[in-house]
Amino acid sequence: METIFYEKLKNKGVKCNICNHFCKIENGKKGICNVRENKNGILETLVYPKVIARGIDPIEKKPLYHVKPASTSYSIATVGCNFKCSFCQNADIAQMPGDRRIINGADIDPEDIVAQAIRGKCDSIAYTYTEPTVFFELALATAKIARQKNLLNVFVTNGFMSDHVIKEIAPFLDAANVDLKAFNEKFYQRYCNARLEPVKNNLKLMKSLGILVEVTTLLIP
Secondary structure (H helix, E strand, C coil): CECCCEEECHHHCEEECCECCCCEECCCCECCCCCEEEECCEEEECCCCEECEEEEEEHHHCCCCCCCCCCEEEEEECCCCCCCCCCCCCHHHHCHHHHCCCCCCEECCHHHHHHHHHHCCCCEEEECCCCHHHHHHHHHHHHHHHHHCCCEEEEEECCCECHHHHHHHCCCCCEEEEECCCCCHHHHHHHHCCCCHHHHHHHHHHHHCCCEEEEECCCCC
16 A cells, blocks of 8 residues: 655655654665665555554553543554654564564454454554554544544554654644653664654654643653
8 A cells, every 4th residue: 555645755765754764765676664665666554454462452552641531542552653762562563564564463454453342342553553544544534434433542662753754644643642751852763763852752742732741751760
């Protein structure tokens, strides 16, 4: 499936605009997340609609403490991540496309995801476990249907997505828990292969667009 938010460059190259890495990808290559591939000048997602993990969780486990307390959330993820955190708790699936060079998952359409959430008597759908930015096309399509069915949508994210992504999902996204890895640029570069400043900017942007934002910072032994 062709991705959204990318530019075509010379010699069948592309520039991915889904997150703040803004990867420039040569023909036949993949971006940092390893789930977006340039195929003859067309940037394609390799994870739509391959769901690797799903389950019903308490909303507080996301963790979100100001979104329908004591309710349950239908949680989904695909493989892949745009960070390389050395302390990742879900590295087995987040880094699978790069470490094992495979993309596993069951094909589940957005309509079916919403139907399963309703059957599970959940009040929300959480895009979590890995990074929702890398499976944004699936998250967006699902969120639109969920909104029609009166379900809330929540992101559990590293907050490194581009502003294009935030503005596109904002009308359908009720809340986001942003994992602020540290308040230190060197930490982000050394341990996450990323940068702090875009995350700070995105926190402000999400709040300005009316998305409820909660922040988590891990305690790392």
